[in-house]
Amino acid sequence: MISGALFVLLVAAGGPAPQVSHVGSVTVTRIASPHRQLAFEVLVPAPRDSVWAAFATGGGLSTWLWSDCTVDLRKGGGWTAHYPGGKTGGGTVERVETGRSLTLHAMAPEQFPTVRRVGTTAVFAFTAVGDTVTDVWLTQTGWRSGKEWDAAYEYLAKGNAQLLGQLRYRFVHGPIDWAALAHRDTSRAGH
DSSP: OOOHHHHHHHHHTTOOOOEEEEETTEEEEEEOSSSOEEEEEEEESSOHHHHHHHHHSHHHHTTTTOSSEEEOOSTTOEEEEEOGGGOEEEEEEEEEETTTEEEEEEEOOTTOHHHHHHOEEEEEEEEEETTTEEEEEEEEEOOOOSHHHHHHHHHHHHHHHHHHHHHHHHHHHOSOOHHHHHHHHHHHHTO
């Protein structure tokens, strides 16, 4: 959740109060000024090293983000989910603080071509809360003005909340069984 000190600074700076909402266990904060950004927070019931491994390796990502993921954890490397039809999500690694943070030049989904081409900056931060809980933050900055940027901002306010919700789900219920989900979806289509 947005800290009290940050909230006071944002309001004192003359901007509107941040809009805070919740999507399941994820807190979503929309900050309009002085620079538009999205901030997300979720508490994951697992040690920080375990959460980092699920986030910073292709095999780890495949347990919660999507069935086909690759990670090249170096500056300029990819942090990528490979979706059906040749679509991709994720971004390019800009900075790594092993176990503590990952900064990506993030790409938006294909339906936002300008935002995808220009990109935003996504900073994931991991803080241990004792031995068995990790506080995961995502701050996304670099938003510009315009209809497409506004639409992508709203889309990713929901999409990134879902992303962090899936990360938490993975540690509460176990790795996602993508084959079982595909089979279930195929079975439903036949009814």
